[in-house]
Amino acid sequence: MQNKFTIGQMARLHDIPVKTLRYYDEIGLFEPYEVDPQTGYRYYTLEQFKKLDIIVYLKLMGVPLKEIKRKMEHSSLDEFIETLAEYQQVTKEKIRHLQRVNAQLTTRTKELEQTRHINQIGAPFIKHLSSREVVQVKAEVGTLDGTESVLRDLKKKISHITPIMIGKVGFMLSVENTKKQQFTDYDGIFLLVESDISFKHELVTLIPEGDYASIYMREKRDTTGVYYDALLNFIKAEGYKAEGPFLIRRIVDSFISHHEEERLTEIQIRITS
Known part of the structure; x- marks a missing residue:
């Protein structure tokens, strides 16, 4: 089938587990273009690649799947910018937390190293x-x-x-x-x-x-x-x-x-x- 891809092919092309694609289908987030009624095989098209890329991107940014699904169904430019801005703030908080943890680990490591020389x-x-x-x-x-x-x-x-x-x-x-x-x-x-x-x-x-x-x-x-x-x-x-x-x-x-x-x-x- 030209420009049609099995679920296994989609998984390999996008480096996503097959079980993840099946789950996305189950929750209605990313459904296959066609399902063979006899075999139950899922098939995807080239046009769906962009949608999957956006899902992967938003998920990487920390946006919950439920929120991604809502954005995919009802979205505008303003809403998309608002979503990115919201999770940019979340990311900043995570960075600040990790910086604090790193500082604490640095301090503790330095103190333990110094005990060797007392x-x-x-x-x-x-x-x-x-x-x-x-x-x-x-x-x-x-x-x-x-x-x-x-x-x-x-x-x-x-x-x-x-x-x-x-x-x-x-x-x-x-x-x-x-x-x-x-x-x-x-x-x-x-x-x-x-x-x-x-x-x-x-x-x-x-x-x-x-x-x-x-x-x-x-x-x-x-x-x-x-x-x-x-x-x-x-x-x-x-x-x-x-x-x-x-x-x-x-x-x-x-x-x-x-x-x-x-x-x-x-x-x-x-x-x-």
């Missing part, structure tokens, strides 16, 4: 930090189940705004609890908010700008008392005052690496003169 393990030091926006939940957390319960509840409230990622979650621990050797009786959980995300929520607060006494550790939790003591002794020796609580963040944990020597936790506490 040598001052167990040696307290002071660093000045800008204010940090966090989602904070004040709750007594002393077990893994308790931690996961708080995180799951937090995820329901804010995951549509900022994802809960490994390395962004930290714990707050009072100086009083460290003095009582209660190193896992945390007073709350905080989640670092990416710098490029701005949103308002009752749980959002700021960790203030200032000087922080910090220390890195790679050991297991049962040895953390040594590090808290080292920080407090360092602060006293340097003539500062500790403005608790301690902020503990596991930058590299067992989910990221099974090698204990690669794991890294940072403990910070704000200090004043």
Whole structure:
């Protein structure tokens, strides 16, 4: 048949699965020019190529099939321009989202790469930090189940705004609890908010700008008392005052690496003169 194409030929020519063409026929979006009444074979014509090209184009732009069908049935120049403009805006939003994701991945990758070059393990030091926006939940957390319960509840409230990622979650621990050797009786959980995300929520607060006494550790939790003591002794020796609580963040944990020597936790506490 001259200028007539089987469904298989159409699929190959347009790089579209046969099942997709069948589905387009079923929903009335792109029907064959002719169907053989005896065999049920579908045949298409050369004149239909343009219509299929437009369908593929609009679908690639993100326009839903239902909307494409409506445009194909009742369309004008103004409506077609309006459709393209609408989905151009949708595309811009997707690009902005992907740019944010890329920035977050870049920041996290850079931080993890830097952990390879940290040598001052167990040696307290002071660093000045800008204010940090966090989602904070004040709750007594002393077990893994308790931690996961708080995180799951937090995820329901804010995951549509900022994802809960490994390395962004930290714990707050009072100086009083460290003095009582209660190193896992945390007073709350905080989640670092990416710098490029701005949103308002009752749980959002700021960790203030200032000087922080910090220390890195790679050991297991049962040895953390040594590090808290080292920080407090360092602060006293340097003539500062500790403005608790301690902020503990596991930058590299067992989910990221099974090698204990690669794991890294940072403990910070704000200090004043």
